[in-house]
Amino acid sequence: MKTKIAIIGAGPSGLLLGQLLHKAGIDNVVIERRSAKYVLGRIRAGILEYGFVDLMREAGVHTRMDAEGLRHDGFEIAIGEDRTRIDLHGLTAGKSVLVYGQTEVTRDLMEARIGAGLPTHYECEVIELRGLNTGKPTVVFRSDHEDCVLECDYIAGCDGFHGVSRRSIPGDTLREHEKVYPFGWLGLLSDTRPASDELIYNKSDRGFALCSMRSESRSRHYLQVPLSEKVEDWSDDRFWDELKARVPADVASTLETGPSLEKSIAPLRSFVAEPLQYGRLFLAGDAGHIVPPTGAKGLNLAASDISTLFTLLVSIYEQGRTDLIERYSETCLRRIWKAERFSWWMTTMLHHLDGTDIDRKLIDAELDYYLNSEAGLTTIAENYVGLPFDRLE
Ligand code: FAS
Ligand code: PHB
Numbered sequence: 001m002k003t004k005i006a007i008i009g010a011g012p013s014g015l016l017l018g019q020l021l022h023k024a025g026i027d028n029v030v031i032e033r034r035s036a037k038y039v040l041g042r043i044r045a046g047i048l049e050y051g052f053v054d055l056m057r058e059a060g061v062h063t064r065m066d067a068e069g070l071r072h073d074g075f076e077i078a079i080g081e082d083r084t085r086i087d088l089h090g091l092t093a094g095k096s097v098l099v100y101g102q103t104e105v106t107r108d109l110m111e112a113r114i115g116a117g118l119p120t121h122y123e124c125e126v127i128e129l130r131g132l133n134t135g136k137p138t139v140v141f142r143s144d145h146e147d148c149v150l151e152c153d154y155i156a157g158c159d160g161f162h163g164v165s166r167r168s169i170p171g172d173t174l175r176e177h178e179k180v181y182p183f184g185w186l187g188l189l190s191d192t193r194p195a196s197d198e199l200i201y202n203k204s205d206r207g208f209a210l211c212s213m214r215s216e217s218r219s220r221h222y223l224q225v226p227l228s229e230k231v232e233d234w235s236d237d238r239f240w241d242e243l244k245a246r247v248p249a250d251v252a253s254t255l256e257t258g259p260s261l262e263k264s265i266a267p268l269r270s271f272v273a274e275p276l277q278y279g280r281l282f283l284a285g286d287a288g289h290i291v292p293p294t295g296a297k298g299l300n301l302a303a304s305d306i307s308t309l310f311t312l313l314v315s316i317y318e319q320g321r322t323d324l325i326e327r328y329s330e331t332c333l334r335r336i337w338k339a340e341r342f343s344w345w346m347t348t349m350l351h352h353l354d355g356t357d358i359d360r361k362l363i364d365a366e367l368d369y370y371l372n373s374e375a376g377l378t379t380i381a382e383n384y385v386g387l388p389f390d391r392l393e
Helices: 012-023 036-041 050-058 063-068 102-115 236-246 249-254 298-319 325-350 357-371 374-384
Strands: 005-008 028-031 070-072 075-079 082-086 097-099 125-130 138-143 146-151 154-157 175-190 200-204 207-213 219-226 260-274 281-283
Touching: 005 012, 012 028, 012 050, 012 102, 012 154, 012 298, 036 102, 050 097, 050 298, 063 102, 075 357, 082 374, 154 298, 175 236, 200 236, 200 325, 207 236, 219 236, 236 249, 236 260, 260 325, 281 298, 298 325, 325 357, 325 374, 357 374
Parallel strands: 005 028, 005 154, 075 200, 154 281
Antiparallel strands: 070 097, 075 082, 125 138, 138 146, 175 219, 175 260, 200 207, 207 219
């Protein structure tokens, strides 16, 4: 089996890259260890930066996103009863974000790939990458208990945090930077009216809560919980009661509750692997970095990686250039670290953290400054809508 680009992982990173390459006429194969149904069943991100939206349009998979996505020109930060709106549109000369679930992004990309008749090997696990420093690397994957070999020119490691790609970079080359937060997010998905027209990030004495949505009739809410918590200990009623206790009274008084469609606890970490490339292997998306979801950056960082990798591969195949290859990692990392910073900042500012009294006073003072100054609000807004994608040259 041969192709130009072997893509490991059929999450948003792998599928978006595959679609962009297909439109550019660059042959590619996607290998995914789970079933398509399983991949679609994972409930994750909900906010798309304008850069992600533009990339979906470039990939030609924007019709449903444009029809069903909800443009949001702002969001709120509530400190107890004190609500501040971050006017994204006004503070960023007209930029906004789009509420459109990662599940829908993945569905659109899957359908486009099926429609184009492109090869996607589901329920096939990549077990080894070979020849990364040769001109003909190979991907070994298991299919129906048989080992199969895919020859290619380049490998896109889009296989997420627990994938095989990052582990294929030698230990004396790879540097991993990690910060694990001492709490998780308990998320609940329900067919209930959203708590408000826009997202509300709530800082309360009982802990952080986020009121988000997937549509005007489907909500996604989160509660900060200790890492020791088990999802089975959280009945729907307990979740709703705790959410009401963490949001402003007027939000709680009109909050529509209902049965959960999904409930899960996700740990929070900041993680960056360097470099994001090794020989003919390029890491993109969660394979190379993880952010705490407080800044809504996880999925969106995957988009900027994919944009850079796609631009690089086009320069190789359409212009015969190889001089840009060694710039991939440094180009991606510049934007990644700035998104890591913003995600860490939002997490540190808004969550209930252990620490001394003065630690909490200093954080409260910083948040008070940011929420009451044009410069502070602008900083939050331009990071939230997404910083510009960095260019390879
Ligand atoms: P993914 O992990 O989505 O996809 C990688 C794919 O590779 C998977 O399908 C996996 O099965 C496959 N794979 C792994 N190893 C393989 C192998 N050896 N062979 C073949 N295939 C292999 N981001 C936000 O912006 N907001 C959020 O609220 C948010 N919430 C999240 C909640 C959770 C529980 C998690 C885990 C992540 C969340 N994220 C959120 C981040 C998330 O959206 C990621 O950024 C996004 O899924 C990144 O997409 P990919 O890079 O494609 O990685
Ligand atoms: C979500 O809707 O899942 C969501 C929105 C914003 C975040 C994190 C998660 O910061």
